[in-house]
Amino acid sequence: xxxxxxxxxxxxxxxxxxxxxxxxxxxxxxxxxxxxxxxxxxxxxxxxxxxxxxxxxxxxxxxxxxxxxxxxxxxxxxxxxxxxxxxxxxxxxxxxxxxxxxxxxxxxxxxxxxxxxxxxxxxxxxxxxxxxxxxxxxxxxxxxxxxxxxxxxxxxxxxxxxxxxxxxxxxxxxxxxxxxxxxxxxxxxxxxxxxxxxxxxx
Amino acid sequence: xxxxxxxxxxxxxxxxxxxxxxxxxxxxxxxxxxxxxxxxxxxxxxxxxxxxxxxxxxxxxxxxxxxxxxxxxxxxxxxxxxxxxxxxxxxxxxxxxxxxxxxxxxxxxxxxxxxxxxxxxxxxxxxxxxxxxxxxxxxxxxxxxxxxxx
Numbered sequence: 001x002x003x004x005x006x007x008x009x010x011x012x013x014x015x016x017x018x019x020x021x022x023x024x025x026x027x028x029x030x031x032x033x034x035x036x037x038x039x040x041x042x043x044x045x046x047x048x049x050x051x052x053x054x055x056x057x058x059x060x061x062x063x064x065x066x067x068x069x070x071x072x073x074x075x076x077x078x079x080x081x082x083x084x085x086x087x088x089x090x091x092x093x094x095x096x097x098x099x100x101x102x103x104x105x106x107x108x109x110x111x112x113x114x115x116x117x118x119x120x121x122x123x124x125x126x127x128x129x130x131x132x133x134x135x136x137x138x139x140x141x142x143x144x145x146x147x148x149x150x151x152x153x154x155x156x157x158x159x160x161x162x163x164x165x166x167x168x169x170x171x172x173x174x175x176x177x178x179x180x181x182x183x184x185x186x187x188x189x190x191x192x193x194x195x196x197x198x199x200x201x202x
Numbered sequence: 203x204x205x206x207x208x209x210x211x212x213x214x215x216x217x218x219x220x221x222x223x224x225x226x227x228x229x230x231x232x233x234x235x236x237x238x239x240x241x242x243x244x245x246x247x248x249x250x251x252x253x254x255x256x257x258x259x260x261x262x263x264x265x266x267x268x269x270x271x272x273x274x275x276x277x278x279x280x281x282x283x284x285x286x287x288x289x290x291x292x293x294x295x296x297x298x299x300x301x302x303x304x305x306x307x308x309x310x311x312x313x314x315x316x317x318x319x320x321x322x323x324x325x326x327x328x329x330x331x332x333x334x335x336x337x338x339x340x341x342x343x344x345x346x347x348x349x350x351x352x
Contacts, residue, residue, distance in 0.1 A: 001215070001216075001281070002212070002213040002214075002218045003208055003209055003210070003211060003212045004209075004210040004211050004213060004217070005203065005205065005207065005208055005209065006205075006207040006210045007205050007206060008204045008205045008206050009204070010203075010204070031236060035238055036236070041205075041208065042205065042208055044237070046218070046239065046242050047218075047221070047222070047225075047239050047242075049221065053337050054222060071206065073210055075218060075221070075340035077242075080212075080274060082295075083274070083277075083278060084278050084282055084292060084293055086249065086282070086283075101245050102241045102242075102244055102245040103238060103241035103242045103245055109328070139328055140266075142317055159282075159294075181289040182215060192292060193288060193291050193292055194284075194288045194289055194291055194292030194293075194336065200216070201286075201288055201289075
């Protein structure tokens, strides 16, 4: 789910960092700029892996700080389509299951990618609050009752397969009550053997 | 910012964990890494990658060559470490046609033998990891872009 990306960036090194060695100062700036930020098409930047080259160091007229052109490799979180990942169930509602990896929260499983047939039924033990239930039907003639497997334990580990990743563009205006904008959304599927809560397959 | 190479090589969870450990992340202390990096560390330490070493992974890559799996599938297996055949069926596409049940069971056994189970043993492994990474001046990803194992 991680890969390296080689980028080149021109950055201005603020004078208060000039006491450190050049590499440390540049690394500090790069981390402030890229860490925990989503770069479109590249993914979420997790860490600065290494610095390949630092060029420049010119001081532009009127400026008090040197400008460097840096080539570095970043560790990006960018799952590929078809990858299998274990994540924890954070929340669910009638439109999706939301999973979280700790450092990345916007993983969404839409209803059509749950094992078929699944239903959003009220839970008699929990004050009739609705939750997702998979109805596992065996292949014999007598299909009057299937076994029910519920997906409702918040914090349970769920294994899913990455279906797609999208980078929605930043909206210009947002109404105050809507969810915070997610710059990277991973859509997953659990409609296959071995996928879904790990407790189903142990 | 200019993207020179968007994909300079995939990394297994083990390699990222190794890198974070070499930067000083560990269960108790987390001063040298940023909070967001530490969250990644916390996630990885609970997966199967927490006990793996470079030898385990290169050993496994060598042994799995006979099964003709795609690079993405080998990466998935190293990251998830499925001990049962059902895990292999999830990861390998068209498993029945390409491997068949017997080969999938064999592969699951080989995975259990070659890669360590994810039980918590961080202290002993940490010392080994740090020794390896200090000696290794420029760590290379295990499988680089032309598909050769290190």
